[in-house]
Amino acid sequence: MTVVGAGPVGLVLAAELALAGATVQVLERLTEPAAAMKAMGINVPTAEALDRRGLLPAAEQVQRETLERMGSFGRPGDSRFTGHFAGMVLDADLVDWADPDLAAHDAVAGARMVPQRELEALLADHVARLGVPVHRGVEVTALDDTGDGVLVGTTAGAVRTGWLVGCDGGHSAVRRLAGIEFPGTDPEFTGYLAVADIADPEKLADGWTWTPQGAYRYGPQPGRVVTVEFDGGPADRSAPVTLAELQASLRRISGIDVTLTALRGTATRWSDNARQAATYRSGRVLLAGDAAHVHSPFGGQGLNLGVGDAMNLGWKLGAVVAGWAPEGLLDTYDAERRPLGAWVLDWTRAQVGVLRGDAKSAALRQVVADLLSTRDGTTYAVKQLSGVTQRIDLPGGHPLVGRHVPDLWLADGSRLADHGHAGGFLLLDRTPDRAFTRLAAPWTGRVTSVPDDFATPAGVLVRPDGVVAWASDSSDADGLEAALQHWAGVVAVRIGR
Structure with a gap:
């Protein structure tokens, strides 16, 4: 391979x-x-992928260090990661964090800013x-x-x-x-991302600013600059970004005679080529x-x-x-x-x-901004950006099927994700007589059964990528064998038959 x-x-x-x-x-x-x-960050499915492989503590440490580097640009004590839509930062205080989709994936909240x-x-x-x-x-x-x-x-x-x-x-x-x-579709703009030493940073507004020439952002950490200029896209995206090039773009967009004195690290050039x-x-x-x-x-x-x-x-x-x-x-x-x-x-x-800097786009931006200033609008956008609503069209009537497995806490204080560090399928079995485990016995080696006290859901089959392939709220195993055969492979010998 x-x-x-x-x-x-x-x-x-x-x-x-x-x-x-x-x-x-x-x-x-x-x-x-x-x-x-x-x-600058990762979404919930990515953080949960790290979690399932035992990498959550390391990711959480990265987030702590990232927040420390942000210093005064960050919100002290607030690690809620929301993101933005077209530069319109989503206010964490407006999000309905009790929304079932968000609340079901809260265990990795400390590992999103990676x-x-x-x-x-x-x-x-x-x-x-x-x-x-x-x-x-x-x-x-x-x-x-x-x-x-x-x-x-x-x-x-x-x-x-x-x-x-x-x-x-x-x-x-x-x-x-x-x-x-x-x-x-071809690109419309050239974007730059860099951290620079700036002689007069007080001239720049924190956060995103829109102008007829495009948009720029200063922050969230000192010296971090992003520019978006609608110039038809870069002629050579792979060429090294120079200090003069970045300064010229920032000046054209902002209309401010700001001075950059040095680049810290390597700047990035990008576009909206899709x-x-x-x-x-x-x-x-x-x-x-x-x-x-x-x-x-x-x-x-x-x-x-x-x-x-x-x-x-x-x-x-x-x-x-x-x-x-x-x-x-x-x-x-x-x-x-x-x-x-x-x-x-x-x-x-x-x-x-x-x-875009034209009047029609500016008017549309205001409409979107108004929607994103509401609780429902912000919650919707955060759910989309965070990935918690992602779903694959799989057979099965249970609402969990096709979704990434939520935080499932077990009676011993662990979570189902803690049992997936070695890869493979996970089968949560909360039946009193371990009926699901017995049915899955022929797939031992591919499927790890995790017993737990009875609760809802009673059984969940999770693929190695974290997607739920089967689930039941009762001890009824209907559909489990078919799901195992479809995803975990057909076995030659059935135990107990």
């Missing part, structure tokens, strides 16, 4: 494959982890502990899907692999070499993360969407490689992830629509 790309998506995928028993390696074009600033660079370092440690080799400075130059494997040409020589997954970003070499089309791969799989070549979809980073959706791809694909590809699942299981990857990817593209496009 070969994963191309050692960003968060590639590292999560490699870890999930290793937990599934596959032999996997990661190839990365860059010789060192990217230093540029990117996403910047991408810190997340990548955390995941690099994770894959190292799993024994996954990461080969840096290796660029993919050719590939040939032979039907029974993939022959990959690289700058370090040819590699023969059973499966190849491109997690190598929006300019994916894997996608291009596999001949997968990448349709979508595209989705025509297919996430072509034979033995698959795509995940930005290789499968790109869009503007508003709302921090890109990183989270990619991690969701990796969690969904990892266990499925691992099952196919292990031989207990048919290759057709991989078809569910595209079917389940594509609709969510399309939604994220439209969610970011909508924000571009209210960011």
